[in-house]
Amino acid sequence: MSTTDGTAPATGAGTTAASGEAGEAGAGSGRDAIVRAARRAFTLQPYAEVTLRGIAAAAGVSPSLIVKRFGTKEALFNTVADFGAAADALFAAPLPQLGRHLVLTMVALRDRFGGDPLLRVVFSLGIEDERTLLRARFREQVTDRLARSLPGPDAALRAELIAGQLLGLGATLSLHRPDGAGAQASAEHLADLYAPGLQRLVDGA
Structure with a gap:
């Protein structure tokens, strides 16, 4: 598969970008802006229709900065297809507190x-190869x-149900934004209501 802009992505591991950005954006904010714009672009458009120029415009940076930090569109897609950093944050709590931590962290990552x-x-909206890659990365x-x-028992099933509940929480908050009850609620209140069900699945009780 080609690595040029406008072709299908490879399914190998992506290039990891540096954690800081210089020049057109403050430290850290440039990378976040690029990743945010890329996530929106690759979610809302087929891969072949996404351009680095369009992502750069949405992120408020130059295309050359994206090339400098990520290299190619393929490498940027592979960064977007990587759920590892989100998982690191989501699972960074002891199991007895994990349910609440999952909700609070999900809201913080969304913000x-x-x-x-x-x-x-x-x-x-990508082609089947892209969707297959995303789902395989998510599962792994x-x-x-x-x-x-x-x-305890049924760990795989409980993990799938927890993942589904997190996706459901994200979908609900997205569906009813910006003025829905969930959007107006504090993260702590959302955790009060939503975390107990997650924690039961974590505990296997």
Whole structure:
């Protein structure tokens, strides 16, 4: 597969960008803006229709900055298709507190990136190869990783149900924004209501 702009992406591991941005954006903010714009673009458009120029315009940076930090459109897609960083944040809590942590972290990630960190696995408009890659990465980096950490029986099933509830939370908040009840609620209140069900699945009780 070609690595030029406008062709289908490879299914190998993506290039990891540097954590800071210089020049057109403050430290850290440039990369976040590019990743946010790329996530929207690759979710809402087929891969072949996405351009680095369009992503750059949406992110408020120059195309040359994207090339400098990510290289090619293929490498940028592979960064967007990587759920590892979101999983690191979501699962960074002891199991007895994981349910609440999942809700609070999901809301925090949505605020940071201006969108849900997981929903692109459901709504991507890419061709079958792209959707297959996203789903395989999601299973490997989110669902299977969580299942390995859960005690008790039915760990794989419980991990899938937890992932589904997180996707449901993200979809609900997205569906009713900007003035829905969920959008107006604090993260703590959302966790009060939503976390107990997640925690029961974590505990296997």
